[in-house]
Amino acid sequence: MGEMICPGLPGGWINAWLAAVGATVLDDRLTLRWTTDGAPVAVLSAEAVDPLAVLVESWPTREFLCDLPLAEDWRGATTLRRKVQVEAFRQRVRAARSHRHSWTLSSTMTDLCVDREGDVGHAPFDPAGPGTTKWLHHRLVKVHQGAEATVDRIRDSLTGQASRVKGNGLGFDLARLGSQSDDAGNWVDPVVEVLAFFSLAILPARGLGGDERMDRRADINVRQRGWRPVEGLRQGEVRRSFCYPVWRQSLGTDGIDALLDCWSPERKDRWSRIGVHAAWRTVAFQPTGTSDTTRAFGSARL
Secondary structure (H helix, E strand, O other), X not given: OEEEEEEEEEOOOHHHHHHHHHHHHHOOOEEEEEOOOOOOEEEEEXXXXXXXXXXXXXXXXXXXXXXXXXXXXXXXXXXXXXXXXXXXXXXXXHHHOOOOOOHHHHOXXXXXXXXXXXXXXXXXXXXXXXXXXXXXXXXXXXXXXXOOOOHHHHHHHHHOOOOOEEOXXXXXXXXXXXXXXXXXXXXXXXXXXXXXXHHHHHOOEEOOOOOXXXXXXXXXXXXXXXXXXXXXXXXXXXXXXXXXXXXXXXXXXXXXXXXXXXXXXXXXXXXXXXXXXXXXXXXXXXXXXXXXXXXXEEEEEO
16 A cells, blocks of 8 residues: 655645545546644545656646536536526536536536526635636636656645745735735645545535525525534624544545544534544635635634
8 A cells, every 4th residue: 555644734734635635536546635633635546556656647728627527618508607696607507517527617607596687696716706707617727737747746735834825815815815914815736636536526515405596695504514603793793613623544525525424523522433534614715805815724623
């Protein structure tokens, strides 16, 4: 069994957790566990082969990403942008139903939440972006440009030695934000961003299925796996937090999927039964004002 400890993917960084899980989705030869010390980091394994070589071999090309069902234009189906009408979404879903990566639609949007304009709701891990980066697939293709499929580049990211590049990435990493006092801009690790996208395969989005058209924004009613309401808020205030664990046994994507079904952040007395030894919840970036459209998530240990 080849094994690689990844200090660049600490459990306390939400993008790192997503990236580690995404690696197992990108190539099913990879399994994932986490070190059990005070600051757990990801450990990627593969049978009879170097995990790093597996990632380099399976790294997605631009052509592959542009042919995902989530793409703006895809195989003659209705064009998708940030605002997606119900019928456009349903046409795309029907066209992509048998596609291996149809999850790129069902983990980002759902027609079980619809706003008064008839637009489908977006999942929490599909936040709106600034300027020309308003839809997730566009951001993915853009950040992929800086994610070279070389042994050195991917190793540097997994070991925490990679240089960041200027950009917004997928749009939910708190660590990308520069200082507001010196207008430093946003900086991301493109390898981590690309891997994080693939974790969405096991984080489907759903809705309550009722008539949400009276809501100004359907997004607040979307239910995505792992996201829970934040308790103790003022009446009428809506906020959610993504709760996620780390575990000691090596698991592939199916095993991680099953563990997330079994794990409950509220039942800490049962964590050890399924190998969980630490967990976190996301903490949302607080906008500086009504005109601040920044979206980002940090993490707080449970």
